[in-house]
Amino acid sequence: MPMPVNPHSTLKDILNNIPGGVAVFSERGGRIHLEYANPGFYTLHHGSKEYWSRQSDNPVDWLSAGDRHLFMEELAAVQSGARKEGSVTYRIVGEDGNLYWVNNQFRPAYAQDGAQYYYASFLDMDGQKASEQELVKVRQIYDDAAQLSKLIIWTYDSEKHCVHMLQSGYTGLICQKLGIPAVIKNFPESIAVYVDAQDRQAFLETYRAIDAGEPAAECIIRFKLPSQKEQQYERMALRRIQDKNGQLLTIYGFGQNITDQKMAEDKFARAYKQINDPKSYGSFHLNLTQNRCDNGKRGSSKIKSVLELQNSGTVDGYFADFAKLIADEDVRAEFYRRFDRKLLLKNFNKGVEKISLEYPVVYENGMRHWREGFLDLVKNPYTDDIEAFTYSFDIDGRKRDEFLMKKLLDVSFDYIGIIHPTTKTFEFRSLKPAIYPAKIGELLDYEQCCAYVRSLITAAGEQWDYDALVALPAIIEGLHKNNLHKVTYIRHTEGKVFCIQLLYTWLEQPDGDILMIRSDVTDAYAREQEQFIALKKAKHEAETANLAKSEFISRISHDIRTPLNGIIGMLKFAKEDIADKDKALAELNKVSQSSHYLLSLLNDVLDISKAESGKIELHPEPYPFDEYMQGLRNIFTPLCNQKGQKLVIHEGHHAHGKGIIVDRVRFDQITVNLLSNAVKYTPRGGTITYTSASDALPDGRIACSFTIQDTGIGMSKQFQQTMFEPFTQEHDNPGRSKATTGTGLGLSIVKKLIDLMGGTITLQSERGRGTTVTVTLTLPAATPEDLARCRSRQLAQDHPESNKPLHGRILLAEDNVINTEIATRILRGFNLQVDAVRNGQAALDKFTAAAPGTYDVILLDIQMPILDGYQTAAKLRALERPDVAQLPIIAMTADVFADAVAKSKAAGMNDHVAKPIDSQALYATLAQYLS
Numbered sequence: 056m057p058m059p060v061n062p063h064s065t066l067k068d069i070l071n072n073i074p075g076g077v078a079v080f081s082e083r084g085g086r087i088h089l090e091y092a093n094p095g096f097y098t099l100h101h102g103s104k105e106y107w108s109r110q111s112d113n114p115v116d117w118l119s120a121g122d123r124h125l126f127m128e129e130l131a132a133v134q135s136g137a138r139k140e141g142s143v144t145y146r147i148v149g150e151d152g153n154l155y156w157v158n159n160q161f162r163p164a165y166a167q168d169g170a171q172y173y174y175a176s177f178l179d180m181d182g183q184k185a186s187e188q189e190l191v192k193v194r195q196i197y198d199d200a201a202q203l204s205k206l207i208i209w210t211y212d213s214e215k216h217c218v219h220m221l222q223s224g225y226t227g228l229i230c231q232k233l234g235i236p237a238v239i240k241n242f243p244e245s246i247a248v249y250v251d252a253q254d255r256q257a258f259l260e261t262y263r264a265i266d267a268g269e270p271a272a273e274c275i276i277r278f279k280l281p282s283q284k285e286q287q288y289e290r291m292a293l294r295r296i297q298d299k300n301g302q303l304l305t306i307y308g309f310g311q312n313i314t315d316q317k318m319a320e321d322k323f324a325r326a327y328k329q330i331n332d333p334k335s336y337g338s339f340h341l342n343l344t345q346n347r348c349d350n351g352k353r354g355s356s357k358i359k360s361v362l363e364l365q366n367s368g369t370v371d372g373y374f375a376d377f378a379k380l381i382a383d384e385d386v387r388a389e390f391y392r393r394f395d396r397k398l399l400l401k402n403f404n405k406g407v408e409k410i411s412l413e414y415p416v417v418y419e420n421g422m423r424h425w426r427e428g429f430l431d432l433v434k435n436p437y438t439d440d441i442e443a444f445t446y447s448f449d450i451d452g453r454k455r456d457e458f459l460m461k462k463l464l465d466v467s468f469d470y471i472g473i474i475h476p477t478t479k480t481f482e483f484r485s486l487k488p489a490i491y492p493a494k495i496g497e498l499l500d501y502e503q504c505c506a507y508v509r510s511l512i513t514a515a516g517e518q519w520d521y522d523a524l525v526a527l528p529a530i531i532e533g534l535h536k537n538n539l540h541k542v543t544y545i546r547h548t549e550g551k552v553f554c555i556q557l558l559y560t561w562l563e564q565p566d567g568d569i570l571m572i573r574s575d576v577t578d579a580y581a582r583e584q585e586q587f588i589a590l591k592k593a594k595h596e597a598e599t600a601n602l603a604k605s606e607f608i609s610r611i612s613h614d615i616r617t618p619l620n621g622i623i624g625m626l627k628f629a630k631e632d633i634a635d636k637d638k639a640l641a642e643l644n645k646v647s648q649s650s651h652y653l654l655s656l657l658n659d660v661l662d663i664s665k666a667e668s669g670k671i672e673l674h675p676e677p678y679p680f681d682e683y684m685q686g687l688r689n690i691f692t693p694l695c696n697q698k699g700q701k702l703v704i705h706e707g708h709h710a711h712g713k714g715i716i717v718d719r720v721r722f723d724q725i726t727v728n729l730l731s732n733a734v735k736y737t738p739r740g741g742t743i744t745y746t747s748a749s750d751a752l753p754d755g756r757i758a759c760s761f762t763i764q765d766t767g768i769g770m771s772k773q774f775q776q777t778m779f780e781p782f783t784q785e786h787d788n789p790g791r792s793k794a795t796t797g798t799g800l801g802l803s804i805v806k807k808l809i810d811l812m813g814g815t816i817t818l819q820s821e822r823g824r825g826t827t828v829t830v831t832l833t834l835p836a837a838t839p840e841d842l843a844r845c846r847s848r849q850l851a852q853d854h855p856e857s858n859k860p861l862h863g864r865i866l867l868a869e870d871n872v873i874n875t876e877i878a879t880r881i882l883r884g885f886n887l888q889v890d891a892v893r894n895g896q897a898a899l900d901k902f903t904a905a906a907p908g909t910y911d912v913i914l915l916d917i918q919m920p921i922l923d924g925y926q927t928a929a930k931l932r933a934l935e936r937p938d939v940a941q942l943p944i945i946a947m948t949a950d951v952f953a954d955a956v957a958k959s960k961a962a963g964m965n966d967h968v969a970k971p972i973d974s975q976a977l978y979a980t981l982a983q984y985l986s
Contacts, residue, residue, distance in 0.1 A: 076178075077096065077177070078096050079091040080172070088170075099179050101151060119145065119147060126145060140162040161173045207225065207229050208226050209226070209310075219238055220235060220238070247259055273293065276288075289310050291310045292308070292309045319436040320436045335446035335448060337447055338356070339354040343403075344400070346369050347368065348365045348373045381415065399430075399432065409431050424451055425453075468487075470483055470485060471486075472486075472573075476527060479527065480499060482497060491508075512547070521546070524544050531569075541556065554579075677714055677842055678837070683722075695734060700740070700743055716836070724805075725808055729828050730745065737767035742766050745763055762828065763827070763828045767826060769823055771785065774788075775818065778818070779806040814831055865910070865911070867879065867882070867914045869891065869914075870919045870920060878972060885981065895924060898931075912944075913931065915946055916947060924946055928944050931963070944964045944965055945968055946968065947977075949970040
């Protein structure tokens with residue numbers, strides 16, 4: 056029967072007097088309502104009914120916020136049928152403000168009017184929670200203590216002879232680390248095999264004593280488990296635990312690792328023995344912590360003066376007296392620096408346990424001897440004091456060897472060492488500083504030594520050479536052939552070249568140790584190399600000059616004969632066709648084309664010759680961008696139209712109205728050469744794109760570049776490796792027309808001009824897919840004033856007064872009849888009078904015979920018989936005539952090298968005109984002097 060909400064008074068009295076808390080609560084729509092609660096409920100919750108009613112009408116809100124979900128989850132489990140009864144422990148803050156623990160156990164009662172009712176009972180959990188927390192605290196203290204003392208714990212079942220290892224705390228960690236199982240059967244025999252043979256009997260007897268009923272047993276053993284690298288020391292104790300009636304509860308085992316302690320004791324004992332070493336010249340026991348020297352009780356020495364070092368009774372006094380024995384100021388200063396008691400204590404804490412010092416002493420008879428003193432630092436395991444043991448030995452023989460070897464090293468050797476082939480080890484017996492990071496006598500792995508030296512060699516090929524030379528089998532093979540084996544290797548390190556010589560010989564007997572001596576022979580090698588290189592260079596230069604001469608003659612002969620063949624052949628045809636004016640004129644036009652090609656060839660040869668000899672001179676001047684672009688259009692628009700090609704020009708619009716300072720002729724030569732190649736090697740219907748770009752820099756310069764892209768025949772990757780070399784052409788390119796002509800000098804000249812201007816040229820090409828060339832230059836920017844002057848000059852050149860006649864008489868010296876005829880005809884075309892002579896002497900005679908002022912200009916060829924142009928000009932300037940000083944003398948010659956121009960000016964000439972004669976250039980030059 057369901058319990059009514061208001062129970063009978065008798066039942067109510069019973070519930071109200073129950074010492075614990077009971078209640079009835081209902082749940083409707085996820086909200087809890089307290090239907091009934093006895094006084095014990097409020098007592099357990101540490102607050103009056105009125106207090107809790109003020110907090111909330113939902114009892115769940117009384118719980119600490121972090122615990123409310125625990126109750127609701129437990130209620131949900133009961134409602135779902137997962138549990139028949141619910142039990143939850145939670146925290147509440149009582150009316151007094153303190154935190155309390157309460158346990159609520161509840162189960163379903165009945166359902167009524169859509170609500171589910173539950174019976175609930177409550178228990179005070181404060182005491183249990185406090186016990187649990189205290190237990191956690193005790194267990195933590197226990198675990199910490201066990202870890203600090205390196206204590207492992209187990210229980211021993213003497214009837215079943217098995218051990219159960221504790222699986223928590225430090226013991227659990229050790230078992231996991233060493234792979235020790237939780238249960239070890241057949242104990243102690245199963246584990247005795249890992250105990251040192253000398254301690255095994257004591258280990259077994261300890262367990263037999265416990266098996267026999269002894270209340271306790273213990274021993275100290277050495278052991279090594281399979282998972283351990285080093286042997287360990289352990290103090291083991293067993294205890295029988297009995298109740299008050301004497302009944303056995305369990306047997307506990309305790310094991311403490313005392314390896315560090317035993318090692319310290321053994322180390323202290325070994326150190327203590329040093330003071331009794333009969334070979335030592337003096338041995339003493341020092342207590343650094345207590346600043347005590349044992350005043351003769353433990354010190355030992357056969358030398359009275361040494362034994363007296365302990366008389367002060369203190370470590371500080373011992374060090375002070377010891378320093379007085381050192382017969383070298385530098386070594387004494389080193390002793391003071393290192394052998395200070397406080398410093399030694401500080402360094403010991405950093406891990407320093409041994410220091411040594413080599414020092415000289417002078418005996419009473421004046422003899423100087425060398426000793427090596429040692430100081431071993433050790434902690435006394437019984438007092439924790441830091442103590443030291445000192446001792447010293449005679450090293451006279453070793454020091455003599457060192458001094459001897461040092462002298463040898465200073466003179467000849469980098470180091471002397473010994474190779475031990477059987478162990479493949481190496482040791483230095485003498486060593487210059489900074490050669491190798493090792494100590495004398497230290498055994499080193501030979502391969503590692505070789506690897507160290509190899510790491511200093513930066514060139515891979517030299518590394519391979521070195522490996523082959525220093526391999527042990529190669530050394531031994533060499534020694535078997537000849538008792539002295541010598542190898543030399545080169546190494547490049549940090550930009551320097553070193554030549555190293557290695558000498559090997561058997562130290563004592565064949566197949567035994569090997570003596571190795573290394574010497575730096577760089578200076579001697581350098582002298583030999585200089586002589587060898589000089590001879591090789593001279594030979595190479597002679598052979599190269601010979602070959603270059605032959606190749607040049609062969610190529611230039613071919614390239615000159617080609618246009619000459621066209622000139623000679625077409626002239627012959629023109630004579631035959633003289634009656635047919637149109638046909639003869641067409642053939643003469645072809646003669647003109649071949650002539651221009653021949654002139655272009657000669658100009659290219661001259662340019663490449665100048666470039667090779669470094670004689671190209673740049674003459675920078677303002678060059679407006681607009682003028683440059685207009686020139687390109689004037690040249691290449693009709694040329695591309697004629698070949699049926701499309702020319703696309705993308706200008707750098709931000710460069711309009713601006714310009715650069717550059718050698719205009721050479722800059723145009725670069726561009727025209729590259730565009731001409733694009734036109735020449737692009738078939739009809741192809742496209743040639745010129746793109747210009749420029750950026751103004753903050754330092755008054757302009758970064759300018761242009762790209763020429765074509766859809767022509769392209770170049771192979773192989774040819775691109777040599778394309779900038781003179782006379783190179785890709786004749787085997789399948790897209791190249793057999794009729795295409797060229798010297799193979801264009802790209803070479805372009806590259807050298809760009810290099811001279813400090814720029815770069817890059818090229819991307821693929822056969823059948825065209826070529827893209829990019830040129831980049833950084834040049835000074837032209838000022839507005841520069842550009843204004845340049846435009847004025849250009850305007851005058853664009854509209855020359857070519858019909859304006861010149862007035863004057865010219866004296867022409869030219870030994871070539873045809874050249875004389877050509878020059879005379881051009882000069883008379885300018886309305887000038889001409890007197891022509893055949894050599895320089897004739898010119899000098901004619902001028903001398905003429906009245907002053909007869910001639911207005913003298914034109915001299917350079918290469919003439921009797922007197923050349925230079926000699927003639929010099930003699931003319933030397934004449935004592937009033938008209939000589941201001942008389943213009945102009946060289947008119949095919950010698951257009953810079954040194955020829957300079958030489959003509961030095962001889963007294965005013966100007967220089969190149970052959971073949973450009974009528975307009977000659978007119979402009981003469982106009983300067985005849986205006």
